[in-house]
Amino acid sequence: MTRTSKLLGAAGIFTLAALAAQPAFAAGTTAGSTITNTATVNYQVGGISQNATTASDTLTVDRKVNLTVAEVGTVTTEVVPGLNTSVTTFTVTNTSNATLDFALSVLQQSGGVTAHGGTDNFDVTALVIAVDSNGNGTYDPVVDLLVTHLDEIAADASRTVFVVANVPLGLANGAVAGVTLTATGREAGSIGLQGAALTETAGANTAGMDTVFADGAGATDASRDAAFSALDDYTVSTATLSVIKSSTIISDPLNGTTNPKFIPGAVIQYCIAVTNAASAASATSVAVSDPLPGGITYDSLYGIKLDGTVVTGVCQADGTAGGSFASNTVSGTIASLPAGSTKTVLFRATIN
Ligand SMILES: [Ca+2]
Numbered sequence: 001m002t003r004t005s006k007l008l009g010a011a012g013i014f015t016l017a018a019l020a021a022q023p024a025f026a027a028g029t030t031a032g033s034t035i036t037n038t039a040t041v042n043y044q045v046g047g048i049s050q051n052a053t054t055a056s057d058t059l060t061v062d063r064k065v066n067l068t069v070a071e072v073g074t075v076t077t078e079v080v081p082g083l084n085t086s087v088t089t090f091t092v093t094n095t096s097n098a099t100l101d102f103a104l105s106v107l108q109q110s111g112g113v114t115a116h117g118g119t120d121n122f123d124v125t126a127l128v129i130a131v132d133s134n135g136n137g138t139y140d141p142v143v144d145l146l147v148t149h150l151d152e153i154a155a156d157a158s159r160t161v162f163v164v165a166n167v168p169l170g171l172a173n174g175a176v177a178g179v180t181l182t183a184t185g186r187e188a189g190s191i192g193l194q195g196a197a198l199t200e201t202a203g204a205n206t207a208g209m210d211t212v213f214a215d216g217a218g219a220t221d222a223s224r225d226a227a228f229s230a231l232d233d234y235t236v237s238t239a240t241l242s243v244i245k246s247s248t249i250i251s252d253p254l255n256g257t258t259n260p261k262f263i264p265g266a267v268i269q270y271c272i273a274v275t276n277a278a279s280a281a282s283a284t285s286v287a288v289s290d291p292l293p294g295g296i297t298y299d300s301l302y303g304i305k306l307d308g309t310v311v312t313g314v315c316q317a318d319g320t321a322g323g324s325f326a327s328n329t330v331s332g333t334i335a336s337l338p339a340g341s342t343k344t345v346l347f348r349a350t351i352n
């Protein structure tokens with residue numbers, strides 16, 4: 001006797017369908033969106049297809065808070081003492097998967113190594129923060145609004161932020177002031193208003209949208225604190241002038257030019273030598289004035305010579321005629337005095 005057996009059962013065919021509810025940004029799938037994943041089971045009984053069986057799973061994408069703050073450019077902001085509206089520039093980028101507000105704050109360094117290797121040794125004044133409202137990458141006073149937070153920054157979006165300050169007078173060439181810009185993620189809240197502080201979800205995942213801080217450690221902030229910071233600095237570029245005034249006797253009425261003495265009627269040559277130090281900024285409009293003391297009379301025939309040279313410490317009478325004499329005062333302007341150069345204002349007077 002033979003037995004035949006027939007396999008009776010289901011020949012199952014699995015198909016899986018996945019649906020992503022939102023497009024993915026660089027920052028990831030949008031927080032709060034849902035992802036539904038549906039599985040379908042098709043099968044046959046006795047060779048006949050039966051109704052499919054399905055099952056779904058839906059989850060809510062949580063909020064990953066992340067941001068960066070970066071200096072724009074890789075060099076210091078060169079400033080002149082007394083310059084107002086000195087600008088350092090940063091980019092704040094929302095790398096979260098949600099729209100957020102960002103609180104902005106700026107602190108001055110007090111000593112220590114600055115962004116470009118110098119040592120902080122002064123503070124700028126009147127610090128404010130502005131956003132590049134017209135998006136041209138340049139600070140435009142009035143047009144670019146002063147802000148304390150960035151409002152409703154979408155996932156993947158960034159803003160250019162300016163730190164604007166005044167530089168005091170009287171600073172030495174090479175002086176450095178460091179600043180730190182910090183952005184801190186906040187709830188988006190209402191449009192135009194800074195939202196509430198963010199809170200990371202404590203404990204286990206919940207069914208709703210949880211919040212996870214994912215930011216790294218910037219210049220002065222910690223990792224995973226919803227904040228990021230970056231340094232930049234202002235470096236003073238100025239002229240460093242020094243002045244030497246000297247006199248030489250040219251002649252007297254008795255000895256002429258041979259061993260002349262400072263007797264009445266003697267001719268004296270005065271030289272005012274102005275030097276700008278090496279590695280300094282060029283100085284312009286260097287105005288020299290010298291009120292003459294009693295006892296001497298300006299030599300109007302000789303006049304005033306400008307832009308003369310000094311050779312091994314001796315003023316040369318090689319300048320060009322210029323300057324003026326008024327109210328018993330000699331005046332002359334050296335138009336330009338580059339770093340490492342010396343130029344003179346030279347004139348003569350007679351002892352009364
Ligand atoms: Ca400082």
Ligand SMILES: [Ca+2]
Nearest residue numbers: 136138139140
């Ligand atoms: Ca602008």
Ligand SMILES: [Ca+2]
Nearest residue numbers: 188189190193
């Ligand atoms: Ca807001």
Ligand SMILES: [Ca+2]
Nearest residue numbers: 215216222227
């Ligand atoms: Ca951080």
